[in-house]
Every structure is written in structure tokens, then in C-alpha cells.
Amino acid sequence: xxxxxxxxYTDAEKFVYYILEGATAYGVxxxxxxxxxxxxxxxxxxxxxxxxxxxxxGGSRDVAFMxxxxxxxxxxxxxxxxxxxxxxxxxxxxxxxxMAYFLKGATPxxxxxxxxxxxxxxxxxxxxxPINVKTxxxxxxxxxxxxxxxxSTYPSLPGASPKMWNxxxxxxxxxxxxxxxxxxxxxxxxxxxxxxPVIRSTNGDMLLYLAERARVIxxxxxxAYVDSTFMAAVKAMTEADLVITVAGxxxxxxxxxxxxxxxxxxxxxxETVALRLPFTAKTYAFA
Numbered sequence: 204x205x206x207x208x209x210x211x212y213t214d215a216e217k218f219v220y221y222i223l224e225g226a227t228a229y230g231v232x233x234x235x236x237x238x239x240x241x242x243x244x245x246x247x248x249x250x251x252x253x254x255x256x257x258x259x260x261g262g263s264r265d266v267a268f269m270x271x272x273x274x275x276x277x278x279x280x281x282x283x284x285x286x287x288x289x290x291x292x293x294x295x296x297x298x299x300x301x302m303a304y305f306l307k308g309a310t311p312x313x314x315x316x317x318x319x320x321x322x323x324x325x326x327x328x329x330x331x332x333p334i335n336v337k338t339x340x341x342x343x344x345x346x347x348x349x350x351x352x353x354x355s356t357y358p359s360l361p362g363a364s365p366k367m368w369n370x371x372x373x374x375x376x377x378x379x380x381x382x383x384x385x386x387x388x389x390x391x392x393x394x395x396x397x398x399x400p401v402i403r404s405t406n407g408d409m410l411l412y413l414a415e416r417a418r419v420i421x422x423x424x425x426x427a428y429v430d431s432t433f434m435a436a437v438k439a440m441t442e443a444d445l446v447i448t449v450a451g452x453x454x455x456x457x458x459x460x461x462x463x464x465x466x467x468x469x470x471x472x473x474e475t476v477a478l479r480l481p482f483t484a485k486t487y488a489f490a
Contacts, residue, residue, distance in 0.1 A: 212305045219247050219280070220357060221289060221319070224298045230318030230343045232300040235354030240362045241289045242282030242336060247303060249278045249314055251345055273400055274408050276342045278316060283333035283365035284326070287452050290336055291489060293324040293392045296415065301342065302351065310349050318343025320413055322396045326455075327389035328368040329425075334449060341396060343410045370450040373424070375460070376443035382429045386477070388447065390422030390457055392487055420457060420484040428467050428476035437465040437480070445484060458486035 220238035224231060254272030259265065278301060284290070292299065301319045304311040319342045328334040373380055373388050399412035422445075426433065445460040462480045469476040 212307060216307055217247070217303065217305050218357075218360075219244055219301070219303045221299050221301045224300055224318070229298050232315065232317055232352055234352075235356075236300070236352055237356045238302065238358065239288065240285070240358050240360070241280055242285045243333070243361055243365045244280070244282045245335070246279065246281035246337075249276075249303060249316065249345070251276055271408050273398070274344060274410065275398070276316065276345045276410075277322075278319070278340050278342065279338070280340065281335065281337045284336050284449070284452065285363045285365055287489060289321075289338070290324055290326065293321040293338065293394065294487060294489060296320055296394065301340075304351060311351060313346075313348050313351055315346040315348070315352070316342035316344075317346065318410065320396060321394070323391060323393040325389060325391040327387070328371060329387035330368055332368050334366045334368065334371065341398070341410070341413065366449055366452060370452075372448045374444075374446045374448075375424070376441075378432075381424060381426045381433065384427040384429050385424060386427060387425035388422070390420065390445075390447070390455070390484075393419045393421075395419065418487075420487050422457065422460075422482055422484070424480045424482065426478050426480070428478045433462065433478060433480055434465045434467075437462045442485075445482065454490050456486075456488045456490070457482075457484035458488065460484040 219241060221241055222233060222236040222238050225233065252275040254275055256270040256272045257266045258268040260267050299319050301316040302313065304313040319340050321338050321340045323339045325337045326334065373385055375381055395416040395418065397414040397416055398410055399414050401411050440461050442459045442461045445457040447455040460482045462482050465478060465480055467476050467478040
């Protein structure tokens with residue numbers, strides 16, 4: 204009997220793990236690593252940009268030479284929150300190795316990102332939703348092969364149950380869950396990291412430095428309209444700490460948060476009036 208060849212991979216055959224590089228050198232995966240789950244993964248994209256330099260000589264309309272440019276490697280990793288371990292790296296800027304592999308038979312296709320740093324992370328949730336984390340990161344290099352690091356151990360899938368919208372409480376100043384009318388919340392930490400290329404003969408196309416530029420902390424709250432309190436706070440540009448507590452995980456404090464604007468809307472005949480409050484904060488801490 205002839206079996207139809209199943210050559211195309213699905214997400215069910217893709218596995219993603221990470222490990223802190225810790226005391227080892229930047230961009231070096233620890234030996235015999237005990238890999239960690241990022242959370243309940245919902246999306247993973249890895250980008251490999253070779254920045255090809257295309258050279259067209261005089262007397263021709265066509266490219267004659269293609270040379271290697273900088274390696275600009277990165278990733279987008281989204282997951283439902285189980286803990287704060289990976290998310291906290293947007294604050295500490297500690298480096299880690301990230302491994303994604305595809306496995307259908309005995310031999311995997313392995314992508315090992317080394318020297319990973321999280322550039323930005325967004326945490327969000329709403330009614331009837333898990334607490335979602337979206338991260339965007341930069342990696343120094345990516346090793347592509349068919350073998351995983353020797354001595355590796357892996358956690359069981361899918362890991363702990365993810366945190367949900369009703370595992371969280373939000374306090375702005377002293378107002379718990381914004382008059383008890385909060386329906387959605389989100390915040391973003393953007394480190395605005397910049398690759399700094401330098402001329403060198405060894406690994407000259409590989410990232411060496413990342414500049415830590417101005418960190419921007421933003422977010423948005425959506426509440427069912429109860430009264431004019433928050434629109435008045437927008438007008439007065441009132442600053443207050445925004446404290447988000449997730450049961451079993453910890454507390455995120457967005458210090459001196461002020462609403463950038465306020466927009467309320469509804470549709471007839473009887474849609475609930477929703478007030479959207481984008482904000483900016485001065486500081487970020489986790490405990």
C-alpha cells in the first residue's frame with residue numbers, strides 16, 4: 204500500500220524553548236541545558252535577514268555581485284502567561300538562548316537563536332481571555348542544523364494552566380478596577396534597542412553591541428462609562444501609580460501613569476458606552 208508523503212509541517216510539530224545564558228558569555232548556550240517553556244505558546248516567528256549587499260557595476264543594468272551584509276536576526280514570541288520568568292527579561296535585559304525545532308520523524312530541523320534580548324513586550328487581557336504576552340526580540344546569531352544541544356532536558360507540555368482575565372486586579376491610584384468597570388487592560392514596555400555595527404575581521408557581520416535607548420512605557424485601559432472621573436483626570440493630566448496584580452504571578456507597577464487621552468463611544472440602540480484611556484508611565488517595576 205502506498206502512503207501519501209506528509210512533508211509539510213504544522214504547528215503541532217513545532218516546539219519552542221528557552222534558557223538563560225546566565226554566567227556564560229553573551230551568545231553562548233549553557234552546556235546540558237534544562238530548557239524552559241515560555242508559557243502556553245500562541246505564536247512564534249523567527250526572522251533571518253542577511254542584509255544582502257547588491258553591487259551593480261558600471262556599464263551594466265544587472266547585479267553582478269551579492270555580498271553578505273549584517274546578520275539581522277530576531278523573533279516574535281507570543282504566549283499566554285503562566286509566570287513572569289520570560290517576561291521579566293524585558294526589564295532586566297538579560298540574554299538567553301531560544302530554540303525552535305520541527306520534528307516529524309527521528310531527525311529535527313533546529314533553529315538555535317543565541318544572544319537573545321527582548322526589545323519590547325506587550326501584556327494584555329480582556330473579558331473571557333487569557334493574559335497574553337507578545338514579545339519582540341533581537342538575537343546575535345542563529346545556528347541552523349539537525350541536532351539539539353547534547354544533554355538537554357525538556358519540560359512537559361503544556362505546563363501550568365495559563366492566567367486569565369479574572370486572575371488580575373488593576374488599581375489606578377486608590378481606585379480598584381477603575382470604579383469596578385474595567386473591561387480590558389494592556390501595557391507595553393519598549394526598550395528601543397539599537398544594533399551597533401562595528402568593523403572587525405572576525406564575525407564582522409555579527410551583532411556585537413546593543414544600545415539601550417530611551418525606554419517607553421505605554422498602555423491602555425478600557426472601562427464601561429460610569430461618570431466623568433477619568434475624563435477629568437485626562438484634562439488635569441493627573442499622575443498616579445497603576446498597579447496590576449496577577450494572582451500567583453506578582454505585581455506590575457507602572458509608576459506615575461497619566462492618561463494621554465480619553466475617548467468614549469457607543470452605538471445605538473443600547474450599546475454600553477466604552478471609555479478608552481491610553482496612558483504613559485514613567486517607571487516600571489515587578490515584585
